[in-house]
Amino acid sequence: xxxxxxxxxxxxxxxxxxxxxxxxxxxxxxxxxxxxxxxxxxxxxxxxxxxxxxxxxxxxxxxxxxxxxxxxxxxxxxxxxxxxxxxxxxxxxxxxxx
Numbered sequence: 001x002x003x004x005x006x007x008x009x010x011x012x013x014x015x016x017x018x019x020x021x022x023x024x025x026x027x028x029x030x031x032x033x034x035x036x037x038x039x040x041x042x043x044x045x046x047x048x049x050x051x052x053x054x055x056x057x058x059x060x061x062x063x064x065x066x067x068x069x070x071x072x073x074x075x076x077x078x079x080x081x082x083x084x085x086x087x088x089x090x091x092x093x094x095x096x097x098x
Contacts, residue, residue: 001098005096005098012091012095025051029073051073055072055076058075
């Protein structure tokens with residue numbers, strides 16, 4: 001049981017770090033979108049390649065553009081926060097009870 005507990009706690013930590021890193025990428029993408037970025041800039045290309053697939057999926061499900069503002073980043077951040085605070089926390093609590 002100790003191995004399972006250690007594995008689950010390590011998995012929780014890795015998922016938390018990945019969610020935090022993707023949250024930072026979303027924030028950077030939102031800040032970049034308010035400026036007029038050079039589409040050939042490597043950083044801009046990487047950030048948009050990381051975020052656009054998720055934004056596209058959200059935009060298919062929910063119309064997120066109101067008055068010229070795109071709310072897809074906010075929806076993605078809310079979903080990531082919910083996953084981090086609820087589901088990952090449940091796995092962590094379960095791991096501590098083992």
